[in-house]
Amino acid sequence: MTFNVLGVTGSFYGLTVGLSALCYLGILFFQYRKTQFIAEAVVLYGVLGIPLGILFSRAAFCVANYTYFFHTIEQPVKMLYFWDGGYSMAGMLMGLVLAALIAAKLKKLNVRSFLDAVILPLGVLIIGMRLAEGFTEVLGVGRQVDVGAVAQSLPILFVTEKMGAMELHRLAVFRYEAVFALLILGAMVLFRRNRNRRDGDLAMLFFTLYGAGQMLFESMRDDGHLVISFIRIQQVLGLLSILIVLGIFCRRFSKTRGARDAVTAAWAMLPIMAVVLIMMISPINHVLDLTDHIVLGIVILAAMGAYLAFFLRTKGANPRLILTWLVALLLVAACVMLEFSMDGSADIFRDYALLALCAAVLFLCPFSLYHTLTRQEA
Amino acid sequence: MKSNKLRNITLIVIAVLMALSLTFLAPSGAILPEAAARYQDEVTTDMDSEDAWDYSLFNPIGYLASTGLIDVILPTNDVAYLPLDLTEPGRVPIEENFTETGYQDDTIIVEITEERLYDSTFHIAYVKIATPSQMRTAIAGKFGSGRTLKSTVFSQSMNAVVLINGDYYTRTDSGNGYIVRQGEIHRWKPSSMTDLLLVDENSDFHIIIHGDTKSVEEDAVDAFLTEHELINAFYFGPALVVDGELMEIPEEYLGDPHDVNPRAAIGQLAPLTYALVTVDGRTDESKGVTVEELAAYMHEIGCEQAYALDGGNSSALVFHHQLLSIKDVHERDVSDVIYFATAIDN
Numbered sequence: 130m131t132f133n134v135l136g137v138t139g140s141f142y143g144l145t146v147g148l149s150a151l152c153y154l155g156i157l158f159f160q161y162r163k164t165q166f167i168a169e170a171v172v173l174y175g176v177l178g179i180p181l182g183i184l185f186s187r188a189a190f191c192v193a194n195y196t197y198f199f200h201t202i203e204q205p206v207k208m209l210y211f212w213d214g215g216y217s218m219a220g221m222l223m224g225l226v227l228a229a230l231i232a233a234k235l236k237k238l239n240v241r242s243f244l245d246a247v248i249l250p251l252g253v254l255i256i257g258m259r260l261a262e263g264f265t266e267v268l269g270v271g272r273q274v275d276v277g278a279v280a281q282s283l284p285i286l287f288v289t290e291k292m293g294a295m296e297l298h299r300l301a302v303f304r305y306e307a308v309f310a311l312l313i314l315g316a317m318v319l320f321r322r323n324r325n326r327r328d329g330d331l332a333m334l335f336f337t338l339y340g341a342g343q344m345l346f347e348s349m350r351d352d353g354h355l356v357i358s359f360i361r362i363q364q365v366l367g368l369l370s371i372l373i374v375l376g377i378f379c380r381r382f383s384k385t386r387g388a389r390d391a392v393t394a395a396w397a398m399l400p401i402m403a404v405v406l407i408m409m410i411s412p413i414n415h416v417l418d419l420t421d422h423i424v425l426g427i428v429i430l431a432a433m434g435a436y437l438a439f440f441l442r443t444k445g446a447n448p449r450l451i452l453t454w455l456v457a458l459l460l461v462a463a464c465v466m467l468e469f470s471m472d473g474s475a476d477i478f479r480d481y482a483l484l485a486l487c488a489a490v491l492f493l494c495p496f497s498l499y500h501t502l503t504r505q506e507a
Numbered sequence: 508m509k510s511n512k513l514r515n516i517t518l519i520v521i522a523v524l525m526a527l528s529l530t531f532l533a534p535s536g537a538i539l540p541e542a543a544a545r546y547q548d549e550v551t552t553d554m555d556s557e558d559a560w561d562y563s564l565f566n567p568i569g570y571l572a573s574t575g576l577i578d579v580i581l582p583t584n585d586v587a588y589l590p591l592d593l594t595e596p597g598r599v600p601i602e603e604n605f606t607e608t609g610y611q612d613d614t615i616i617v618e619i620t621e622e623r624l625y626d627s628t629f630h631i632a633y634v635k636i637a638t639p640s641q642m643r644t645a646i647a648g649k650f651g652s653g654r655t656l657k658s659t660v661f662s663q664s665m666n667a668v669v670l671i672n673g674d675y676y677t678r679t680d681s682g683n684g685y686i687v688r689q690g691e692i693h694r695w696k697p698s699s700m701t702d703l704l705l706v707d708e709n710s711d712f713h714i715i716i717h718g719d720t721k722s723v724e725e726d727a728v729d730a731f732l733t734e735h736e737l738i739n740a741f742y743f744g745p746a747l748v749v750d751g752e753l754m755e756i757p758e759e760y761l762g763d764p765h766d767v768n769p770r771a772a773i774g775q776l777a778p779l780t781y782a783l784v785t786v787d788g789r790t791d792e793s794k795g796v797t798v799e800e801l802a803a804y805m806h807e808i809g810c811e812q813a814y815a816l817d818g819g820n821s822s823a824l825v826f827h828h829q830l831l832s833i834k835d836v837h838e839r840d841v842s843d844v845i846y847f848a849t850a851i852d853n
Contacts, residue, residue, distance in 0.1 A: 131534070134531075137531055139530040140530065140531075142533065143531060143534055144527075146529050147526040147528070148526075150526040150529070151523060154522060169511070172518045173518065175518070175522035176518050176521055179522060179529075183532075183533070199682070200682025200683065201682040201683075201694055202546045202547065202549070204546060204549065211533070212531070212533075212534065213538055213542035214537055214539040215536070216536045218536075267540070267649075268537050270654075272655070272840060273647075273655075273840070292656070292665075293594070293595075293596035293645065293665040293666065294596045294599075294663075294664055294665070295660075295663055297660065351653065351840070353652060353654070354536065354653065472840075473820050473838055473840075474836070474837060
């Protein structure tokens, strides 16, 4: 959807993104306008963030679509043609984080504290960017669903698309993601009230919550955006962000505890090792089958054994930490299995609900550690 | 102090201008369809399929004389071609003409049958059409949109009498392959790894076996284009039967050809006469077959040309909007299908 300004074509997508960026930066500046150094840092962040956000967003898109540029069209120079479209939200976030780090360093501010400050209203930008996808008619659209009366009573939940002789209803994922970004915004405001948090905690909670959302919403999408084979890049990055934050909180948590008997956790790990062993002997289904990949099974068992040995021997090992990791890994496995089960699912809404539940509990893994840590430090 | 203020104002103005410039510099999070088409045009052979079909009334006498497998003469005078347009559905079939085992009207005959071989269930649809335009393809959404749909939804949307899944072109993206649907080009790249199925303006099949270098396919496609219009091209395979000869399946090929799996294949028995075959798999009742077994079957039923399509959970044979194929999943969403429609003006 485009319009003309003095003979130059503009897009409603770009306009919405630009206005969202201005809102976001405006809120930031307004919040810190009375503190000179921070206000200047915010302005610098804005000037750096927009070009770095575009650069990293484009770079991430090009990396994910490397095959297209280098093999399909054999024109790698087209990677520079950003005005033809092609951006990644994950890349944009990386660019903004880098901009925040640079601005904080240049203004000699606490980097983590400044990162928390700029992350807080980031939901505003994401809301705008998600709603902007509605102008593309390509992005942010999910699977086709048979919803009958629901489509009549709640049309905003769906996008209609003409296909041959029929009108189909597809999930309007971009709208769900915009609503979720609003929830993230609210959550950040609530988390900010915790005075016992450390600098950088807000940023980590943001990426954990955003990552949990991406695990669900990327699964709903049917727009081929940033997909390599069947793997949705932003879904994987969302999962990784949760695990990275979990690792950071685990490390902080272990430092506050003395060494404890972790035998209890070892007993919990054994069933998982048993499942891997079963898959090596007999397949559970055509996916959970290691009968032709015995070496891989041995590697997995060895890794789990090393993991157990590491935690049993390391000072600061704690049953709660190990159990939290266990739960997180089980949830990751559950998410992967659910993602496979979506393929030809008889009840896609049930599977989405389960995936949402898994993503929510996965978010709670690092969040519960954070909550305990901040209570201890009170 | 004053210089600080001036600097801040300047930076704010720069930030505002940069944000507003996104209106012109960031048109979409995905590559614009027109840009993608432009990029594609820069690498594609000039191929004009617009006039591939003569939209005047079709006199099929020449084709009727050579049909073999189904011994029924279709009274096809005054049959108008279906349009080439990818988004146009077939004409609405006559509901009363559907039976459990087939469909027949003046322009299309479909016979559905089932066989039990290799401990697996084969579903076969024999199809005879009056005009080449009744063999059609459809994609979910537009090229580059990444959309998928259930095969049964495709069938209902496009008024298909019978339908089989295609090559799942959105996922078989190694950057290579000729992907053409109803004359529209999505990708135009030779491959040294995958066989091709080309369908010409008469809906005749031409199978190109890949060579050690990409130039083998490229030269073969160029030679094809000197004599024919390219209506549809598929990038999966392998070739099962070529010019009546059973093909040897390569040791290494896309999609685990030597494992037992659900399978899908399309074959041409004679001009305007086809066989669509899927094999159930990954269930206790039907394990599936290897590609060799599939090839042997296609050869046995008399295919002159036969080509494997995307198997596994993608394999789907749909008749009268009902899914016949059974796997261990309900019904997978796929990106593209091949379907046969009636040309009767109902």
